[in-house]
Amino acid sequence: MDCHQIQELILESLDTRPASEMRHRIDAHVRGCVSCSRFAQAQQALDDRLSALLAPAPAIAQTSRAALRARIRVEAPPVRRDTLPEIVHFGSFAVATLIMILVLPLSPSIVGAMGVTLALVSYVLLSVVRDSFDASVLGADA
Amino acid sequence: MPDDIQDLLHRRKYDEALERLLDGYEQRVYRMAVAMLRDRGRAEDVTQDVFLKLWRALPSYDGRAALSTWLYTIARNTCLSAVRLESYRRTTDLPSAEEPRTDSIGPLDVALKDALARLPDTQRAIIMMFYFEDRSVAEVAAMMGLPEGTVKSHLHRARRALGEMLE
Numbered sequence: 062m063d064c065h066q067i068q069e070l071i072l073e074s075l076d077t078r079p080a081s082e083m084r085h086r087i088d089a090h091v092r093g094c095v096s097c098s099r100f101a102q103a104q105q106a107l108d109d110r111l112s113a114l115l116a117p118a119p120a121i122a123q124t125s126r127a128a129l130r131a132r133i134r135v136e137a138p139p140v141r142r143d144t145l146p147e148i149v150h151f152g153s154f155a156v157a158t159l160i161m162i163l164v165l166p167l168s169p170s171i172v173g174a175m176g177v178t179l180a181l182v183s184y185v186l187l188s189v190v191r192d193s194f195d196a197s198v199l200g201a202d203a
Numbered sequence: 204m205p206d207d208i209q210d211l212l213h214r215r216k217y218d219e220a221l222e223r224l225l226d227g228y229e230q231r232v233y234r235m236a237v238a239m240l241r242d243r244g245r246a247e248d249v250t251q252d253v254f255l256k257l258w259r260a261l262p263s264y265d266g267r268a269a270l271s272t273w274l275y276t277i278a279r280n281t282c283l284s285a286v287r288l289e290s291y292r293r294t295t296d297l298p299s300a301e302e303p304r305t306d307s308i309g310p311l312d313v314a315l316k317d318a319l320a321r322l323p324d325t326q327r328a329i330i331m332m333f334y335f336e337d338r339s340v341a342e343v344a345a346m347m348g349l350p351e352g353t354v355k356s357h358l359h360r361a362r363r364a365l366g367e368m369l370e
Contacts, residue, residue, distance in 0.1 A: 118337075120233070
């Protein structure tokens with residue numbers, strides 16, 4: 062291995078805990094090469110200085126979360142676009158039921174009851190299908 | 204934890220999901236913002252911006268990407284916007300422009316801080332995050348949305364450049 066490859070190994074050894082074989086290869090080269098020996102010492106010293114300069118890692122102030130909550134409180138609640146299908150579903154059933162009351166020669170209370178029953182049953186069935194679909198999508202991505 | 208959060212999202216409990224996400228990622232997002240902005244005060248504001256955007260977007264999370272990937276993408280983009288705004292303020296010399304507080308990154312080591320400031324933005328951010336994140340290349344790669352090999356390559360170039368600057 063030439064000096065450039067050894068110096069890459071030296072840098073690699075600072076990124077991750079080096080395997081013993083890598084360590085052995087670096088040590089064997091560095092013992093007989095002044096420039097790589099200097100490079101290794103300089104990089105180790107730089108690593109120590111960076112560790113000292115950047116440690117401990119900065120931590121966010123505890124007050125920050127309270128400030129975030131305050132910002133959230135003044136925001137309008139997020140648009141729950143998931144409720145749109147429910148609104149469309151029950152709205153369309155209400156319109157259809159009204160039309161049936163006007164058109165069919167049956168008692169309005171019977172037609173109304175049928176409309177409500179159909180709306181609820183179809184909503185339950187749709188919810189079951191949608192939940193099982195969502196569960197399969199989320200499960201596949203987890 | 205991601206499973207818990209996905210369950211909360213599925214049940215549309217967005218505020219509780221946000222709390223869990225804050226517990227898990229607030230400090231990491233803050234450290235990323237410090238590394239990219241080099242100013243703890245602005246990093247704190249940007250961290251709040253990130254989680255505010257996240258809270259607004261939670262109802263539209265579709266589960267296609269991992270939550271952490273999604274969050275780090277929002278964080279990265281918000282930090283980059285803040286960096287761009289800062290450089291725009293500096294070039295147009297607006298009154299509110301402030302120099303980054305380089306004294307806010309740690310104890311005094313003037314030569315090393317100067318050398319760090321002269322690195323390209325990506326190299327500087329990556330080398331700072333590497334030490335902030337307990338020397339984890341994998342964590343830095345996840346936060347920056349880069350392959351681990353690319354992160355190592357940036358680290359090596361940054362170390363060589365710093366070594367030459369400090370000779």
